[in-house]
Amino acid sequence: MGRKNTNSLPVTAAGENTGVGVASQSPRPRKTPFILVVTRHGHMGEPVMNYAVNVAERLKYAIFAVHVNTLPFFCDGGRRNRLFASAMEESTAQLMEMARAKGVLVEHLGESGKIGRVVKRLCHSERHIEFVIVDQGIAKEEVATQSPVPVFGVIYTSAKPGQIHTATHHITIKKGVSGMSTTSRKRHMKNCFVFGALTVGLYAAVFSSQSVVMTYFTKGGLYTILPVALVFAVSYVHGNFTSAFWSALGIEGSQATVKKEAEIRKEAPVAADIRKDTRPRAQVSV
Amino acid sequence: MHGPVSEVIQFIDLNAYSIVFLFIVGFIGGLVSGFIGSGGAFVLTPGMMSLGVPGTVAVASNMCHKFPKALVGAIKRYKYGQVDIKLGLIMGLFAEIGVQAGVVLQRHILEKWGQAGSNLYVSFIFVLVLVVVGLFVMRDAVKMKNSVSEVPAPTLAKRLQQIELWPMLTFKTANLRISMWFLVPVALATGMLAATIAVGGFIGVPGLMYIIGATSIVASATELVIAFVMGLGGTLVWAYYGTVDIRLTMLILAGSLFGVQLGAIGTTYVKEYMIKYVMATIMLIVAVSRFFAIPRYLNELQVTSLSPGSVVIMNQLSFGIMCFALLVGAGIILVNLFKARSLEKSMVLQEG
Numbered sequence: 001m002g003r004k005n006t007n008s009l010p011v012t013a014a015g016e017n018t019g020v021g022v023a024s025q026s027p028r029p030r031k032t033p034f035i036l037v038v039t040r041h042g043h044m045g046e047p048v049m050n051y052a053v054n055v056a057e058r059l060k061y062a063i064f065a066v067h068v069n070t071l072p073f074f075c076d077g078g079r080r081n082r083l084f085a086s087a088m089e090e091s092t093a094q095l096m097e098m099a100r101a102k103g104v105l106v107e108h109l110g111e112s113g114k115i116g117r118v119v120k121r122l123c124h125s126e127r128h129i130e131f132v133i134v135d136q137g138i139a140k141e142e143v144a145t146q147s148p149v150p151v152f153g154v155i156y157t158s159a160k161p162g163q164i165h166t167a168t169h170h171i172t173i174k175k176g177v178s179g180m181s182t183t184s185r186k187r188h189m190k191n192c193f194v195f196g197a198l199t200v201g202l203y204a205a206v207f208s209s210q211s212v213v214m215t216y217f218t219k220g221g222l223y224t225i226l227p228v229a230l231v232f233a234v235s236y237v238h239g240n241f242t243s244a245f246w247s248a249l250g251i252e253g254s255q256a257t258v259k260k261e262a263e264i265r266k267e268a269p270v271a272a273d274i275r276k277d278t279r280p281r282a283q284v285s286v
Numbered sequence: 287m288h289g290p291v292s293e294v295i296q297f298i299d300l301n302a303y304s305i306v307f308l309f310i311v312g313f314i315g316g317l318v319s320g321f322i323g324s325g326g327a328f329v330l331t332p333g334m335m336s337l338g339v340p341g342t343v344a345v346a347s348n349m350c351h352k353f354p355k356a357l358v359g360a361i362k363r364y365k366y367g368q369v370d371i372k373l374g375l376i377m378g379l380f381a382e383i384g385v386q387a388g389v390v391l392q393r394h395i396l397e398k399w400g401q402a403g404s405n406l407y408v409s410f411i412f413v414l415v416l417v418v419v420g421l422f423v424m425r426d427a428v429k430m431k432n433s434v435s436e437v438p439a440p441t442l443a444k445r446l447q448q449i450e451l452w453p454m455l456t457f458k459t460a461n462l463r464i465s466m467w468f469l470v471p472v473a474l475a476t477g478m479l480a481a482t483i484a485v486g487g488f489i490g491v492p493g494l495m496y497i498i499g500a501t502s503i504v505a506s507a508t509e510l511v512i513a514f515v516m517g518l519g520g521t522l523v524w525a526y527y528g529t530v531d532i533r534l535t536m537l538i539l540a541g542s543l544f545g546v547q548l549g550a551i552g553t554t555y556v557k558e559y560m561i562k563y564v565m566a567t568i569m570l571i572v573a574v575s576r577f578f579a580i581p582r583y584l585n586e587l588q589v590t591s592l593s594p595g596s597v598v599i600m601n602q603l604s605f606g607i608m609c610f611a612l613l614v615g616a617g618i619i620l621v622n623l624f625k626a627r628s629l630e631k632s633m634v635l636q637e638g
Contacts, residue, residue: 206536213532214297220528227350227530228521234539235354242543243362246551253366253554254630 032105034064034127038143039135040115042067042087047156048135049095053102055133062105064127065095072112085110115139116146123148188247195241202237206230297343297531304337308534309541312351314616316542320359320549321619322565323509324487327352328572329612330538331484332605339534346524347534348484353517355542360510362550368503370459374511376466377473377494381486381512382519384477392481402586409583411482412576419492420569423562426496430559443499460500460508472497473512480516487513488569495562502561503553545616552619555626564615571611578604 037052039045044065056063067088074080092108099106107127111118115138123129132151134143144151206213217226246252298304311333315326327348334344363369396404443462451465472493480486487509494505524530553561578600584590585597592600 203536203540207533210533217530217532218297218528220526223528224522224525227525227532227535228518230532231350231354231521231535231539234536235358235543238539238543239354239358239361239547242358242547245544246547251548251551251627253551254626 031128032062033059033130034062034107035059036119036122036127036129036132036149037063037065037135038068038115038119038132038138039066039091040068040070040137041135042084043091044095045135045154045156046094048133048154049091049098051154052133053095053098053104056099056104057102059130061130062107063095063099064122064129065092065106065108066118066122067091067108067110068115068118069110069112070115114142116142119143119151120146120148185248185250188244191240191244192248195237195244198237199234199241202234297533298338300533300537305537307333307337308537311612312538312541313545314541314612315538316355316359316545316547317549317552317619318545318564318568318612318615319355319510319513319542320362320546321506321552322487322549322561322568322615323359323491323506324513325485325565325568325615326542326545326612328485329608332608334534336605339531342524342529343531343534345484346521346527346529347531347538349517349520349524350530350532350535351538351542353514353521354539355546356510356513356517358543359546359550360507360514362547363507363510363553366507366550366554367459368507368553369511370457370500370504370508371511372455373457373460373469373494373498373500374508375515376455377469377476377490377508378512378515380470380473381477381480381490381516384474384479384486385481385516385520386477387474388478388481391478399587402583406580406583406587408482409576409580411479413573413580415479415488416569416573416576419488420566420573422496423492424566424570427559427562427566430562431557440496440499443495443497446497447499457500460498460504462499464498468497476512477516486516488565491565502558506553506561506565507550548623549619552623555630556622560618560622564618567618568611568615571614572608575604575607575611578607 035052035056037044037048039048044067052063052065055061067084069081069084071080088110095108096106109122111122115134119132123132129149131149132143132147134140134151134153136154136156138153140151140153216223217230311329315330317326319326330348330351331341331344334347335341339347360369360374364371392404392408395407399407443464446468447462447464449465449468451467453466454463455466455469456463472490476486476490476493479489490509490512491502491505494500494508495502498505500508521530581590581592581600582597585592
């Protein structure tokens with residue numbers, strides 16, 4: 001996924017690159033540290049903007065706000081992209097208003113693609129990014145694995161608009177119906193229908209010609225391969241179908257347990273002790 | 287077991303009852319196998335025979351359904367990071383040797399004491415192994431459940447792991463290093479039990495847990511690899527003699543693959559002791575079931591003189607209790623799976 005220009009942005013006067021809007025009219029100092037604020041929504045969460053502006057004011061940092069369109073090729077005739085762009089304009093204008101009141105420098109960019117990759121690329125760009133703040137709806141683990149700087153999440157609820165919590169590492173437990181994204185459920189549904197149809201076809205083929213099947217499959221000798229090959233085929237087709245079936249129903253393995261086990265295994269040393277190297281070594285004391 | 291089949295094989299005609307019966311039993315058996323690694327198929331052979339399927343065809347068709355089921359279960363649990371493939375393959379290889387040894391032993395007993403003697407031996411081994419191992423596993427499960435701190439690895443496994451006896455094998459997923467000489471007896475016993483009572487996992491899983499030192503999650507998942515290797519070997523032999531009724535196999539598979547997936551999913555929700563608990567419960571109930579089968583063989587050997595009516599009742603009772611064991615196991619798995627899921631869901635909602 002490539003970079004998406006934000007030419008439609010209203011403020012581009014002092015932008016260095018195309019698509020970069022800057023709130024302040026004065027050029028930024030050469031080594032100003034930035035807080036990278038990332039959202040995947042058209043409208044960045046207000047608590048996120050508030051928090052970013054307050055922290056930037058206190059630390060004397062600048063804000064680098066990035067709207068990432070994660071579905072640039074969504075098949076709806078470009079409607080989603082247009083809505084995203086107009087929402088992004090509104091959101092950026094709001095952020096710049098807030099920042100202007102506090103005297104904080106804001107640069108803005110519209111991007112598209114995977115958020116982790118975008119953050120990685122931006123962190124390695126010329127701006128000196130100190131840390132990243134991500135809006136709700138972004139998997140912090142995904143960003144954290146690619147980001148060279150710390151990633152913070154701002155958690156907020158619509159019921160308590162003033163309440164802001166920050167967390168350096170927020171684990172979102174995704175499982176079953178509640179956690180499954182629409183795309184993955186669609187994929188499971190698709191697999192369910194494809195492999196379900198194949199399974200029905202396979203079973204129908206065998207049971208509609210029982211006499212022929214039983215004649216050859218019970219001959220033994222070299223014909224041994226027939227039943228064995230057929231059950232392998234059944235295990236592939238029907239196995240995929242049953243897997244997709246439970247997933248489509250939202251019955252999936254607990255991600256929390258699976259992740260925990262994987263982490264424990266990763267961290268735990270192999271039971272065998274590594275033999276100590278007892279050879280003499282020269283040591284230098286300074 | 288793997289000998290040539292000389293008689294003319296009679297394959298049954300399928301009807302709606304037998305199709306539904308095989309699908310349901312397959313599903314429940316698959317659910318238990320996916321969860322504890324084995325033990326779901328023992329009802330199928332007598333179940334098929336009750337439908338009129340000849341013994342050899344029932345055993346062969348059951349064997350032929352076991353290995354693809356184990357394969358699907360192993361793949362599912364591998365995705366959850368629970369399977370040690372290397373451990374499973376090595377154990378499977380030696381277990382296959384154990385199967386052959388078990389067959390030889392069975393033949394020897396058959397020649398010496400006849401059919402009734404052989405059956406008595408099978409039932410005796412069944413009851414002995416299931417009671418001893420089942421009680422041990424149950425005691426451990428209860429201890430784990432009541433323990434507040436983390437239960438340490440079994441002492442025997444720890445000691446064996448410390449013995450440096452060439453060749454030492456390292457298993458990354460199981461996170462252990464042990465001499466091959468301690469793996470081999472467990473694998474051979476698993477194979478021999480599989481040849482004798484058709485469920486090697488009742489020795490394989492406890493062996494992996496208490497002798498080798500794997501966790502119950504890894505042990506039950508790795509057992510699926512062992513079952514795949516053993517099942518494939520057995521199927522090739524049975525299919526060579528043309529005894530596999532592929533229709534029966536496919537009907538059982540239709541249900542068991544649904545079950546095995548669900549059983550595998552269940553292992554990610556429950557605590558470790560739950561696998562031991564389910565396994566021990568099934569083992570102990572099945573032991574009671576086999577106990578009721580013993581009088582028939584004692585009667586045939588003219589050790590006892592029970593009336594034919596009471597022998598028939600005891601036989602039916604034995605089969606009924608066996609089905610009950612499977613149902614209890616499946617019930618515990620389903621209840622715990624859905625309870626844990628709803629608990630996690632409510633936690634997610636609270637966090638969100």
